[in-house]
Amino acid sequence: MSVRTTTEVIDRFNRAFTEREAGLLADLIAEDCVMESVQPAPRGERVSGREACTRWWTALVDDLGAQFTPEEVIVAGDRATIVWSYRFGDGPDQWVEGVNVMRVTDGRIVEALGFSKTAGEVPLAAESDEA
Incomplete structure (x- = not known):
């Protein structure tokens, strides 16, 4: 297998979410990957x-x-910036905007740092596992 470019990795990562196909994440995440989510404020999980x-x-x-x-x-070498919106409900105030700063090494995501314009807590799917 040839090593995927940063653009290829980030495109597939984003497609996992837009196409609701978690299987696209397979083989994209490095063993030592570190991800920081936007919540809980101020530093994230x-x-x-x-x-x-x-x-x-x-x-x-x-x-x-x-x-x-x-x-x-925006891709620059091994770095990518994803400007995004996240809707978590049907109401007019149930969405946030943010950015992920990603780093790809050897065709896999090694770092994903999330930042958002969030005034308070936003319910995230990952939190449902804790209940």
């Missing part, structure tokens, strides 16, 4: 390792009450 990151993102993909929409993707 830190998730480490392939299995934990894949589980967290799969819960988000599978949450039919929410919708992640990439608005713009």
Whole structure:
């Protein structure tokens, strides 16, 4: 297998969410991946390792009450910036905008740092596993 470019990896990552196909995440996450979510404020949850990151993102993909929409993707070498919107309900105030700063090494995501314009807590699919 040839090594995927940063653009290919991020495109497939985003398609997992827009197509609601968690299987697209397979083989995209590095063993030592670190992900920091936008919640809880102010620093977000830190998730480490392939299995934990894949589980967290799969819960988000599978949450039919929410919708992640990439608005713009900027790739520069091993870095990518994803400007996104996230709708978590039907109401006019049930969405946020944010950005993920991603790093790809050897065709796999090694870092994903999430930041958003969030005034308070936003219910995330991953939190439902804790209940």
